[in-house]
Amino acid sequence: MLAVVKKRRTNKRLFEIKGDIPENIVDYFKAQYGTDFEILSEADELIDIFETEWFKKTSKTVTPGENIKIYRQNLGLTQAQLGKRLGNFSKQNISDMENGRRGISKEIAKKLSLIFEMSIERFL
Template identity: 40%
Template sequence: MKTPRTDIRIQGEIPPRLLDVLRSEYGSRLKLSEDDDECVEVTETKWYKETKAAASPGDVMRIYRENQQMTQAQLGERLGGVPRQLVSNMERGRRAISLATAKKLAVIFDVPVARFLDLRTDN
């Protein structure tokens, strides 16, 4: 059986004291590598722009809810006693997310209100 690998990532200059601690803890098993890959802001990638354009407000709501490991019923409670079925219908696009609900979602998930509104124009 293989021993699980510990992966520690530090960006920038590693302070000598921290390096000494890591060497004393991991000894010869410590392997340092320099990652010269260029970092790109995710919001600037083609993938993000295509995904964001395709995501409906309901998709966004579901993603935030799942990221918080919240059930539809739990989110409904936090929205002020909204039934689970209504949350489901909003996530699936069968029911629009009202401005009032979008404002509550923005507070719950600490994000801008616009994330839960369909502001796209079809011109």
């Protein structure tokens, strides 16, 4: 048995436990992580989504603003909190970037890449 806990809206695993897992441990993880907890049998085939044609095609249509929103939500940040991390940006400024009404400068893209630990290209 393989137990997996994932971050929201990503395929990153926070951790995994392999082997014969006691039922009380499984129950604990279900209570703590809810729908983010997954049990995989040995027969389940895992694929890397980043290598699929669907992902390659879909990722080309995602805008830099949509990336900001996705990564912000993954970290559990509000628009106001992200604005503070970027240096006194208002909630409206962040909303405008996410919705394509405001451009993203190279300087801001660099800050975003550091905050989200992602490549700067995702925000340009």
